[in-house]
Amino acid sequence: PPGGIKVEEVEDPELLHNVLKNLLNSVKNHASAWPFQVPVDPNEVADYYDHIKYPMDLKTMTERFKALYYVKVRLFHADLMRIFKNCRFYNHPETEYYKCANNLEKYYLHKIKETGLLD
């Protein structure tokens, strides 16, 4: 911009990979992540997939990460927010699951803001 300083947008795939690895591990290790580690089991929750059309979980995110699917922060962010949205859609606010989603989301949003990567 005229007179302003142009800040080069850094496009470093290696840097993104390492930041997302750290972020994903931090989220997976959080005390409130336990309901989200693997896909919801339809044998445990019979009607879950009648209501949730775009399921997501941290194991699936780990597989996507290893497959180098997360080439943009917004792809990673969208999958993680999907986990929270699904949980708050299916469960009532007073449930342990709903509270875990809010706790984990609060932690994640603080962490990702620290990285400055959320465009």
Ligand SMILES: COc1cccc2onc(N)c12
């Ligand atoms: C074990 O996780 C669950 C069990 C039952 C309902 C659920 O909604 N969202 C979840 N993560 C969930």
